[in-house]
Amino acid sequence: MTPDDLPAARRVSFAAFLVGDGLPRRVGEPEPEPPDEDGVRRWIAKMGHLLAADPAGCLVAEEDGEMAGCAISQNRGGLWYLSVFAVRPGLQGRGVGKRLMDAVLAHADGRPGMLSATAHPGATRRYRLAGFTLHPMMRMVGRVDRSRLPAIDGLRDGRPGDLAWMDELDERLRGAGHGPDHVHLRENAPLIVSDDPGRRPGYVYLDEVWDRPMLLAAGDPETAGRLLWEALARTKGETIVNRITVANHWAVDVGLAARLDIRQQGYLVLRGMSDPAPYLAETHFL
Ligand SMILES: CC(C)(COP(=O)(O)OP(=O)(O)OC[C@H]1O[C@@H](n2cnc3c(N)ncnc32)[C@H](O)[C@@H]1OP(=O)(O)O)[C@@H](O)C(=O)NCCC(=O)NCCS
Structure with missing residues (x-):
């Protein structure tokens, strides 16, 4: 892939995901929508960042x-992750995905790996056949009942100087820091951290466009819960807490x-590592 391929990659990926994302839909849930111009620009900037970091x-x-x-x-470092995996809808089921998967796994060179999967049967089949374990995920959806918000202290806005300890925390939880992905995220999203000496550390990024928390990592469930409450307090309307695995029921408890x-959501798909906790993965940076 080169930077010139990004617009076509975006088209292929959105066409494939409109199908994949619609599959686990329940009665009453909205249909997935094609992106607006801003969504297209954000996707290309994010993938351009990944393409530059590890082409x-x-x-x-x-x-x-x-x-x-x-x-x-x-x-x-010692972790591999998959951000995007898509084949044009008319060409699926003919082995193109397998060849792409084999090629990116050769790049992984045996590293432990993670990805966030839709429930698309071609995708889940491909991942399991490649030796990954599928961890079912939940999400919490709705409008926060503001009368339930607890008073939270000891949190502050993140700064560039926080990224080093955040990478160390990531390393303990999932085997590798986010490195350049933290730099990209911090430039594009508000970051809240907990670095109170009397407590375990943690951080959460806020997705202001979709009005929801995105990536959260913490040293224990107590810090994770405080960060999630703070993130929820900052939402304005309908929100979603995504990618809650079985090991992260603390997030279900906060949501309830x-x-x-x-x-229900798709799967956190892992190999060579356990389900990170307390942790809420981000869709493309895991
Ligand atoms: C996932 C995806 C990239 C795989 O690409 P692909 O070219 O279809 O993959 P392959 O044909 O190599 O392998 C898919 C396997 O699942 C099967 N399969 C494909 N589509 C299927 C479907 N809709 N239902 C059931 N099985 C399906 C294929 O027969 C094949 O199995 P086989 O090799 O044992 O015969 C593609 O299906 C896709 O873009 N899906 C929508 C987007 C998505 O969900 N992406 C993954 C996000 S994590």
């Missing part, structure tokens, strides 16, 4: 000179206390 993990498949599929993966509802 060898980013690959495209072509047929008759047109992009048939793409996979964007990254090595960070805030009067959010439990829904």
